[in-house]
Amino acid sequence: MQGSIDNKNQSIQISGTAESVAVAHGHEEHPDLRIFGLFMFLVAESALFIGLFVAYLTFRAVAPVWPPEGTPKLELLLPGINTVILISSSLVIHQADSAIKKNDVAGLRKWFGITALMGVVFLCGQVYEYMHLEFGLRTNLFASTFYVLTGFHGLHVLVGVMLMLAVLWRSIKSADHYSSTSHFGVEAAEIYWHFVDVIWIILFILLYLL
Amino acid sequence: MTANISLPPVAEQSSPSHGHGERRWQDYFTFNTDHKVIGIQYMVMSFFFYLVGGLLAEGIRTELATPDPDLVDPALYNSMFTMHATIMIFLWIVPAGTGAFANYLIPLMIGARDMAFPKLNAVAFWMLPPAGVMLIGSFYFGTAQAGWTSYPPLSLTTGKVGEAIWIFSLLLGGTSSILGGINFMTTILKMRVPSMGMMQMPLFCWAMIATSALILIATPILAGALILLSFDLLAGTAFFNPTGGGHPVVYQHMFWFYSHPAVYIMVLPFFGIISEVIPIHSRKPIFGYGAIAYSSLAISFLGLIVWAHHMFTSGTPAWLRMFFMITTMIIAVPTGIKVFGWLATMWGGKISLNSPMLFAMGFLSTFVVGGISGVMLAAVPFDIHVHDTYFVVAHLHYVLFGGSVFGIFTGIYHWYPKAIGRMYSEFWGRVHFVMTFVGFNVTFLPMHILGLQGMPRRIAMYAPEFQTLNQVCTWGSYLLAVSTVPFLVNALWCWFKGEKAPDNPWNALTFEWMTSSPPEIENFEVLPVLTTGPYDYGVEEEEHLATIAS
Numbered sequence: 001m002q003g004s005i006d007n008k009n010q011s012i013q014i015s016g017t018a019e020s021v022a023v024a025h026g027h028e029e030h031p032d033l034r035i036f037g038l039f040m041f042l043v044a045e046s047a048l049f050i051g052l053f054v055a056y057l058t059f060r061a062v063a064p065v066w067p068p069e070g071t072p073k074l075e076l077l078l079p080g081i082n083t084v085i086l087i088s089s090s091l092v093i094h095q096a097d098s099a100i101k102k103n104d105v106a107g108l109r110k111w112f113g114i115t116a117l118m119g120v121v122f123l124c125g126q127v128y129e130y131m132h133l134e135f136g137l138r139t140n141l142f143a144s145t146f147y148v149l150t151g152f153h154g155l156h157v158l159v160g161v162m163l164m165l166a167v168l169w170r171s172i173k174s175a176d177h178y179s180s181t182s183h184f185g186v187e188a189a190e191i192y193w194h195f196v197d198v199i200w201i202i203l204f205i206l207l208y209l210l
Numbered sequence: 211m212t213a214n215i216s217l218p219p220v221a222e223q224s225s226p227s228h229g230h231g232e233r234r235w236q237d238y239f240t241f242n243t244d245h246k247v248i249g250i251q252y253m254v255m256s257f258f259f260y261l262v263g264g265l266l267a268e269g270i271r272t273e274l275a276t277p278d279p280d281l282v283d284p285a286l287y288n289s290m291f292t293m294h295a296t297i298m299i300f301l302w303i304v305p306a307g308t309g310a311f312a313n314y315l316i317p318l319m320i321g322a323r324d325m326a327f328p329k330l331n332a333v334a335f336w337m338l339p340p341a342g343v344m345l346i347g348s349f350y351f352g353t354a355q356a357g358w359t360s361y362p363p364l365s366l367t368t369g370k371v372g373e374a375i376w377i378f379s380l381l382l383g384g385t386s387s388i389l390g391g392i393n394f395m396t397t398i399l400k401m402r403v404p405s406m407g408m409m410q411m412p413l414f415c416w417a418m419i420a421t422s423a424l425i426l427i428a429t430p431i432l433a434g435a436l437i438l439l440s441f442d443l444l445a446g447t448a449f450f451n452p453t454g455g456g457h458p459v460v461y462q463h464m465f466w467f468y469s470h471p472a473v474y475i476m477v478l479p480f481f482g483i484i485s486e487v488i489p490i491h492s493r494k495p496i497f498g499y500g501a502i503a504y505s506s507l508a509i510s511f512l513g514l515i516v517w518a519h520h521m522f523t524s525g526t527p528a529w530l531r532m533f534f535m536i537t538t539m540i541i542a543v544p545t546g547i548k549v550f551g552w553l554a555t556m557w558g559g560k561i562s563l564n565s566p567m568l569f570a571m572g573f574l575s576t577f578v579v580g581g582i583s584g585v586m587l588a589a590v591p592f593d594i595h596v597h598d599t600y601f602v603v604a605h606l607h608y609v610l611f612g613g614s615v616f617g618i619f620t621g622i623y624h625w626y627p628k629a630i631g632r633m634y635s636e637f638w639g640r641v642h643f644v645m646t647f648v649g650f651n652v653t654f655l656p657m658h659i660l661g662l663q664g665m666p667r668r669i670a671m672y673a674p675e676f677q678t679l680n681q682v683c684t685w686g687s688y689l690l691a692v693s694t695v696p697f698l699v700n701a702l703w704c705w706f707k708g709e710k711a712p713d714n715p716w717n718a719l720t721f722e723w724m725t726s727s728p729p730e731i732e733n734f735e736v737l738p739v740l741t742t743g744p745y746d747y748g749v750e751e752e753e754h755l756a757t758i759a760s
Contacts, residue, residue: 033400037326037327041392044388044391044430045430047427047428048433051430051464055434055460058463059449062457137441137445138445138446138447138448141448141449144447144449145449148447152437
């Protein structure tokens with residue numbers, strides 16, 4: 001009896017140490033797996049966007065005239081400003097990451113707040129553009145792809161803004177929620193935001209410039 | 211008594227709601243994050259849908275017993291074959307392979323206590339029952355009728371509600387699949403016990419890396435196609451509708467960019483299962499571990515560049531046909547490497563002809579037939595000749611039934627003692643195998659001839675000269691239906707009344723056999739340490755040590 005208990009205690013000791021080495025359940029001390037998982041998710045997201053881009057390029061390639069005749073020219077000024085806002089927001093959100101790595105929670109809040117605001121401005125700009133465009137969803141193939149692609153990207157911007165607001169809310173609720181050693185939420189939101197940014201650049205080139 | 215007090219704090223943290231207590235039956239009906247519970251949830255759910263899809267298949271075969279549409283009207287027939295394929299693919303084979311087996315086995319095989327993201331895992335599972343219920347429920351509103359391929363413009367003209375439900379169910383199923391792929395990839399790459407390198411992994415894990423890569427890269431393209439299709443269907447756009455300037459062929463490309471890799475998503479996990487089962491029941495090391503592991507990756511890569519062989523008759527230009535014909539034929543090479551590896555493993559082994567091994571051998575023989583008719587179909591002239599005939603139906607069932615379903619049964623019998631903790635009845639397992647094997651071949655072998663004679667698929671009526679062979683198929687399908695009875699009785703009876711299974715009934719070497727049957731809640735009391743390769747059967751001890759040292 002005594003022997004078996006000893007045995008069990010010993011085995012538990014082994015399993016305890018082995019677990020901390022080999023097994024992670026997404027606890028705070030193992031943010032690396034979650035980042036890896038996020039990258040896997042972004043692989044799938046990229047595939048989705050690439051699929052839509054290639055579909056767009058195919059439509060474009062097989063059409064005799066592109067955009068189809070009668071499509072009004074796209075205004076470049078507003079989406080250009082929007083692009084600048086979105087690209088610079090990627091630099092702003094990186095400040096937040098640097099701040100939290102120095103345990104500066106106030107800095108994190110400030111930079112995340114600014115980035116979220118920039119995201120909202122981008123979305124408002126896009127809605128404004130939609131309202132003033134001279135073509136609708138069903139006008140022609142170009143119009144349909146334009147709305148679906150930008151709309152789908154806009155949805156991702158919205159998700160990014162919501163992620164940032166969630167991080168903000170958490171850091172305001174308890175000041176020590178994020179620290180220099182534990183800030184998966186911050187990193188995840190930042191990586192996602194960079195991803196959304198890259199997608200926009202491709203989208204902007206495809207739809208507006210080409 | 212002291213043992214209770216000294217539970218490790220780490221273990222308590224990772225499953226706060228259950229601790230190390232017994233698994234309760236209620237857990238299987240709730241949002242549970244244990245990978246073993248989720249694995250069994252996937253298996254039981256997908257088997258239920260197998261029965262539903264099978265019922266539809268029996269309806270189809272009964273209708274085809276006579277040339278006239280006398281059992282159901284042609285519209286309902288269209289619904290039936292559409293739903294048969296959709297349910298069998300998205301709710302039976304994909305969830306059984308990538309859901310049930312992968313979830314249950316991966317953490318056990320690599321010595322982890324759970325998947326990397328247990329909650330995400332449960333979310334992925336619970337997306338599927340609603341998808342299935344919606345699909346079945348859509349019979350009430352008039353289901354989708356355009357086949358599981360759902361080509362526009364046909365799919366845009368055959369009933370909005372059913373088609374919309376179909377699209378939404380598939381999007382749910384696809385999302386579930388992607389979440390699963392993220393989990394498998396992360397778990398296999400990042401959570402192996404420290405002593406296990408990539409080349410010491412069980413081959414099932416290699417197969418799941420290849421499968422997960424396909425899921426992550428290809429499934430989103432289907433989602434893209436379905437999103438555009440739903441805009442066409444519901445918002446009146448014309449992405450794929452030629453009357454509004456759209457291009458239906460773009461849909462076909464997007465659809466097959468997913469759906470051909472999906473064939474490998476549906477068969478690679480079973481390649482993995484066969485690679486586990488054959489060495490164990492032949493008592494020999496696997497022949498060509500590296501070749502089998504890398505050929506999975508090769509299949510995965512090649513699988514992404516063969517899709518347009520489904521579209522040889524869709525106006526695909528000649529040079530593109532050439533390209534896809536060649537890539538398609540090349541994919542037979544890595545597949546052949548595996549088949550020869552398995553045969554060489556069996557060669558001269560001490561083969562025990564128990565149920566898992568019988569099904570594994572059934573898998574080999576039928577899958578090879580399907581693979582070879584696949585190479586035939588890759589040849590453009592032949593493909594154009596038999597396009598949309600029963601030859602294609604025969605081919606795909608040899609791959610998906612002869613391959614995947616035989617693989618599922620192989621896995622179920624092999625790991626039944628581990629998962630349930632009781633032995634199944636060997637006698638009834640063999641009866642099940644004989645009935646399935648005979649029933650399968652009687653059902654699908656004659657379809658090759660029907661196809662070569664020119665019988666078109668997906669039509670409720672046919673020319674009277676095809677009737678004799680069709681009746682053979684129909685009788686075969688009835689035998690196939692009856693064959694599930696001994697399986698179900700065996701599986702359910704032994705679940706409660708079977709003989710208690712030892713921890714390692716097959717004397718196997720992989721980690722899942724080194725814990726109790728069924729495994730405890732966090733899998734291992736002590737995390738196992740790798741002391742042998744996964745397939746070192748019949749190898750002397752000194753050789754073992756030499757392998758480990760190297």
